Amino acid sequence: MKKLFAVLGDPIGHSMSPVMHNDLFSFYNIDAHYLPFQVKPENLGDAVKGLKAIGAGGFNVTIPHKSAIIPFLDEVDELALQIGAVNTVVNKNGKFIGYNTDGLGFLKGLADDGLSITESKVLIIGAGGAARGIYFTIAKSGPKAVDIANRTVEKAAKLVEECPFQIPSKAISLSEAAETMGEYDLIIQTTMSGMSPNLDEQPVSMENIQDQALVCDIIYNPLETKLLREAKQKGARIQIGIEMFVYQGALAFEKWTGIFPDAKRMRENVLQQLGGTSNVNR
Ligand code: NAP
DSSP, rough: OOEEEEEEEEOOOOHHHHHHHHHHHHHTTEEEEEEEEEEOOGGGHHHHHHHHHHTTTEEEOOOOOOOOOTSSSSSSOHHHHHHTTOEEEEEEEEEEEEEEOOHHHHHHHTTTTTTTGGOOEEEEEOHHHHHHHHHHHHTTTTSEEEEEEEEHHHHHHHHHHSSSOOOOOOOOOHHHHHHHHHGGGEEOSSSSTTTTOOOOSSSSTTTTOOTTEEEEEOSSSSSOOHHHHHHHHOOOEEETTHHHHHHHHHHHHHHSOOOOOOHHHHHHHHHHHOOOOOOOOO
16 A cells, blocks of 8 residues: 655645655655645644554654654654754654754765865854754764854854754854854855845855855755855855755655665756756756
């Protein structure tokens, strides 16, 4: 019988996960189907019960349910608990187990660029949910240092305080980040600034960036943000948000099926949905 996989979110119409996972199920001859479900926060518990009752193989969780899902699960992986958010749930012998593949997906995307985290001084721009997952995952890998720059500096300071891993880390303002940009080997943009429809926004200037740096923007709509265009003009290497999206999905697929899927195929598929091409500069 066909196994059901799903993504729960609100809104959910924009999600590219169904196209990405359904293509993989058919490519690997797995008798399964992946469906999006719009679930209001007050119905989340019932939705999880329903998925369990019908024996769903697993599901993804997206905004606004990534933290709220935790009490409805049977077990939660240690890193996901530390991050305080789950994006992937696996049905293991009738038990729903939660994981967070967002930060690990981001790190896997970096491996393609040959960057060593342990030798990098990192700047994360933003202090929201995505920043938290990436920050804690990178901190666990033992980087030289990770600084957090945010519009609301208090939120960055709170994030630094809550990090469960002992690494050199400080909270700074966006203007301080602009001035000290040249100190960083890896810069990760995680705010909403520059996301469609605000294409002319940029949270921080890239004027002082070093040309050896790698700049990643996790926004994938547009494919290339204004910040990435400026970083590229300054000679830095860039990585678009599709990489993190593809690898968080690849890690989820591996948890459900035991197969680590063809990331190139996934990237092409997602780019096609977004109307881009594989020539988009990474
Ligand atoms: P969130 O928790 O709401 O955090 C939003 C962050 O953006 C905060 O740091 C906020 O600063 C900052 N911000 C918002 N508007 C800003 C502006 N105009 N100027 C400067 N900073 C601004 O959101 P999230 O869940 O972390 O998601 C953030 C982004 O990541 C979204 O664009 C999302 O699509 C993307 N994302 C991508 C992937 C992927 O797989 N590629 C995965 C997850 C998320 P304050 O604290 O000052 O409000």
